[in-house]
Amino acid sequence: AEMNKEKSWNCSSSKQKQQYSDINLFTASDAFSASGIRGGTFKAPSFSVPSQFHAIQGVTEKDLGSLKAVTEIPAKFRRIFKEFPYFNYIQSKAFDDLLYTDRNFVICAPTGSGKTVVFELAIIRLLMEVPLPWLNIKIVYMAPIKALCSQRFDDWKEKFGPLGLKCKELTGDTVMDDLFEIQHAHIIMTTPEKWDSMTRKWRDNSLVQLVRLFFIDEVHIVKDENRGPILEVVVSRMKTVQSLPQTLENTSTIIPMRFVAVSATIPNVEDIAEWLSDGERPAVYLKIDESHRPVKLRKVVLGFPCSNNQTEFKFDLTLNYKIASVIQTYSDQKPTLVFCATRKGVQQAASVLVKDAKFIMTMEQKQRLQKCAHSIRDSKLRDIVIHGVAYYHAGMELSDRKVVEGAFAVGDLPVLFTTSTLAMGVNLPAHLVIIKSTMHYAGGMFEEYSETDILQMIGRAGRPQFDSTATAVIMTRLSTKEKYIQMLACSDTVESSLHRHLIEHLNAEIVLHTITDVNIALEWIRSTLLYIRALKNPSHYGFSCGLNKDGIEAKLQELCLKNLNDLSSLNLIKMDEDVNFKPTEIGRLMAWYYITFETVKKFCTISGKETLSDLVTMIASCQEFLDIQLRINEKKTLNTLNKDPHRVTIRFPMEGKIKTREMKVNCLIQAHLGCIPIQDFALTQDTAKIFRNGSRITRWLSDVLAAQEKNFAALLNSLILAKCFRCKLWENSLHVSKQLEKIG
Structure with a gap:
């Protein structure tokens, strides 16, 4: 039965003995401090990176005897695993292959199994083999999203820094100048896209030939329609680099490159192992089933009626009013993480829950949440945090995100709503995970989540350091309920795209x-x-x-x-x-320049007489901007930027209202070049993304037109536009002094 309005339930628990040794979540804000947290509402264990926790719940006595002790590795490396005396069952199964061989290795194990240790053991194996000083070695860690790269960077900098290994992030946010620093780094964290872009120039970068370990995290991304092919060609290219004659000195002492891949969601792991094998030695693979998951996961699929004339948008709104009863039924009064399709949906669902449910909290907890609220900039978030509910998405101010992260991590916030896009990057433990609706808004339309997305989201339920059991609830339409039951029962085979x-x-x-x-x-x-x-x-x-x-x-x-x-x-x-x-x-x-074939095709129709306005319109319709979405709540701001008799507007206004992704991209390019302030933080983020790709496309276009020895009018305008993108100003701007340091 649905829960009555204003229904209360107690979220407090008895005082727990807590340790706060590795907490670093509180440095971004003085809203609370680690030392001030006592007797929280939920059990609040010491919170750190997942790889540091390895409970052995669900392991039989027979398994227990096969656990490897940390003392089995050389003494100088033991501090890396200082949080535990024994490796868990899954890590122990992988131990000998990782530490005593150089075979390529693939592991498929449930989320929350401590698979990061697999990479760490492979690093130790390499360091044991290579004599000091470790000059000619590079280790590449590749993950599908930047958030995972940043997480690993923070973790490994602390763990391997004292051993003399330098870490460096190479993601979309870093510039080419960082290549110099990468030459001096031992461990490089990167995404498939960035590594592909860089290794397309690998003959100019001998550092790629120094790679001795190549890690692939979340290797199931290979089945993703858009990102999978990039991962595939990167692996093939690394194999090619390895097979070529080495151009480095002392090549006789260089050990071959080793691939290590981990995933939680691959049924045909043997195919991944075959792909990562080299000619002489097949890769070793290890497949661990759900019975060895450190936290037993209960999976629930709830189907709700959705009439044919009800839009996905409306159906999504109706689910907001079901959340309270789902939390009451499945949360066991422990932290709950709710995934929603959009940023606005996150805010709406949180507001509905605050009205539908009242959480009973201790006085100390209320005081800490009041203190959090005072340091939050977002007024809507500030109003609901004091009720024990918050939301968290990539469009928020970083300081607000840090406050929310910290409050949820220590158990002060019973419920946190977040966007599905953060499913892979979010490192917030929850006893209950709810996926509110299996449709999300992508490319201007609603579509079903991929299986990878669903499995990533439910993988956030339960962590070995917090729970022995956890629950994941999928809320979907009655018509698709069976589909998701089947999906959770047995994952689809990983195919190539x-x-x-x-x-x-x-x-x-x-x-x-x-x-x-x-x-x-x-x-x-x-x-x-x-x-x-x-x-x-x-x-x-x-x-x-x-x-x-x-x-x-x-x-x-x-x-x-x-x-x-x-x-x-x-x-x-x-x-x-x-x-x-x-x-x-x-x-x-x-x-x-990493340009798509469709974009090249588009510019093949160029007449040579294109104006600046024409080129902006053409660039705004490039395939490189397909991931920019036009959100309903942005249209008013964008239309004001396009045409408004009372305000400064864009240089080349478009006809009609803003109703497509291309028009949004065009509008944001012009607004940024015209120095028109945009108050919406999400639009500011989109603008930054557009300019990262746009500056690359305009440089490519001017180089292509320069190589043709014709089309001079278009060439001149493309050079002007490339310059505008670089300086983030129109060529006729009155704000030229913004280019000076500390003015712009």
């Missing part, structure tokens, strides 16, 4: 001279997951089921040739009669 994005990656390899003819192109294909899965499941890739290995290889060759012909038709590569190929200058620029 490289065949849908082959063209950009083939061009990049041709530019690198990795691929010079069709036979080598097929050899390169054989190093991908696409090849392994096409042999096992040809129908998924559009091939006939009855084909043998030769038939499937012929089909893959056909696919390659089609893409190569498309590249040739736009003069991106040159092909001779023997189907040998070489890159052209335009193809080289496409790979160098």
Whole structure:
């Protein structure tokens, strides 16, 4: 039954003996201090990074005897695992392969199993093998999102810094100047996109040849439609680098590069292992089932009626009024994390819960939340925090996020609402995770979450250091309830998406001279997951089921040739009669600047007479901005920027109202170049993202037009626009002094 309005339940618990040794969440704000937290509402254990906690709940007595002691590793490395005397069951199973061999290694284990230790043991193995000083070694840690890279950077800087290893982040936020620092770093944290971009120039960067360990976190991302192909080609490229003659001194002492990959959500882990194997030695893989999950996870799927004439938006709103009863039924009066589809949805759901439920809190807890509220800038958030409810999303001020993180981590906040986009990066333990609606707003429309998204979100339920059991609840439509029950029962097989994005990656390899003819192109294909899965499941890739290995290889060759012909038709590569190929200058620029084939195609129609306004419109419609969303609550602000008789507006106003993603991108580009202040923090973030890509696209465009020896009017305007993007000002701006330090 649904919970009555103003229904109260007690969130307090008896005082716990607590340790606050590694808490660093409180430095960003003086809203509270670690020493001032006593007798919190929930059990509040010492809170640190997940890799430091390794409970052995659910492990049988027989398993217990097989646990490895931390004392088995050399004394100088033991401080890395100072939080526990024994490795847990899963880590102990992987221990010998990681510490006593150099084989490539893949582990598939439930979320919250302490899989980060797998990477740490591999690092120790390398350090044991390589004599001091550790000069010619690089370790690459690759994760799908920046938040995970930052998390690992903070953790490993503290753990490996005292051993003399330097860590460096290389993500979308870092500039090319950082390459100098990376040359002096031992451990590099990066994303597939950034590493792909950098290694496209690897012949100019011998540091890539120094990579001895290559870590892939959340390797299941390889099945993602857009990001998976990038991960696939990066792995193939690293294999290629490894197989080439080393250009470094003392190559005889260099040990081969080792791949280590971890994932919580891969059923066909043997395919990943085959993909990561080298010619001589197959990779070792370890598959751990749910029975060894450190925290037993109860999975619940709730279906709610949704009529045919009810929009997804309306259905999402109705679920807000069901949250209170779900929390009451499943939370056990412990912290709850609720994932919502949008930032606005997060705020709305939190506001509804504050009205629907009243949490009974201790006086000390109320005082701490009052103190938190005083330091919060967001007025809506400030009003609800005192009721024990908060929200958390990427569009918030960093200081507000830190306050909310800290309050939830120590148990002062019974409920936290967050966006699904933070599912992989959020490091906030919760006993109960609720996914409110399985649809999210992407690319201007509602669509179902991918299986990866769902599994990542439910993976946030329960952590070994906090619970012995946890619960994940999926709230969906009645019509899709069965689908999610099946999904949770058995994950889908990981498939490749490289065949849908082959063209950009083939061009990049041709530019690198990795691929010079069709036979080598097929050899390169054989190093991908696409090849392994096409042999096992040809129908998924559009091939006939009855084909043998030769038939499937012929089909893959056909696919390659089609893409190569498309590249040739736009003069991106040159092909001779023997189907040998070489890159052209335009193809080289496409790979160098990381431009999509569709964007190149769009600019092939250029007449040469384009004005500044025309070029801005063309750039705003590039594929590189597909991840920018037009949110309903932004339209008013954007329309005011476009046309308003009483305010400063953009230089080239658009006809009609802002109703597409392209118009939003155009408007934000012009507003930023015109120095028009934008008060909306989410729009400011979008603008920063647009300018990161936009400055790259405008530089590429001016280089392409300069190489053509015609189209001079368009070339002049593209050079002006590239300069505008770099300086973040229009060329005729009155605000030129903003370029000076401490003025702009």
